[in-house]
Amino acid sequence: KAGVTQTPRYLIKTRGQQVTLSCSPISGHRSVSWYQQTPGQGLQFLFEYFSETQRNKGNFPGRFSGRQFSNSRSEMNVSTLELGDSALYLCASSLGQGITVNTEAFFGQGTRLTVV
């Protein structure tokens, strides 16, 4: 079956602009989580969506937002981009809601965002 698909793979934006990233989870998966990955901070949790509702949120400013559609596809939006937002943004899908001891997260290849 197809894996998690993230688009676009690469993006260059200017400070102050906004950006929308897309994630299509594995068919049948209803949970989508978003992460920011940087060399210094590692994987930082942004938010999790399940059945079109945000179920969990990390410690990021309000400039970072997301949504999930009825087909489980998810988008993440970052407004008023800052240089520090340059990172690899990863989307992960999993079968059920929330995290259990045996949750397996399936990751996409990520979107490499560069803010100049």
Place this chain on the structure above:
Amino acid sequence: TQLLEQSPQFLSIQEGENLTVYCNSSSVFSSLQWYRQEPGEGPVLLVTVVTGGEVKKLKRLTFQFGDARKDSSLHITAAQPGDTGLYLCAGVRPGAGNNRKLIWGLGTSLAVNP
């Protein structure tokens, strides 16, 4: 302060050598997972350990969960260039119901030279 500390941060070895990387915490975890991330890709789950003292083997990789469920190790025997990548550990804390998150370490970047 990272809840999960991974060491070493970087490791460069020759093909055929053995190595161990560590994932340590002062907190108890319900489970720990190990992922490998190759350049340009997302992390891929290797194993989940749930029981204190548990040992799991995946071909040349051996994973161990500490008795107190605060730490884990990954041992690779006879490393190969294909083992090159970023090894990440992630843990699930007890409780918190549906508000649980996966807690991530910063990773160990492994380079196996031919």
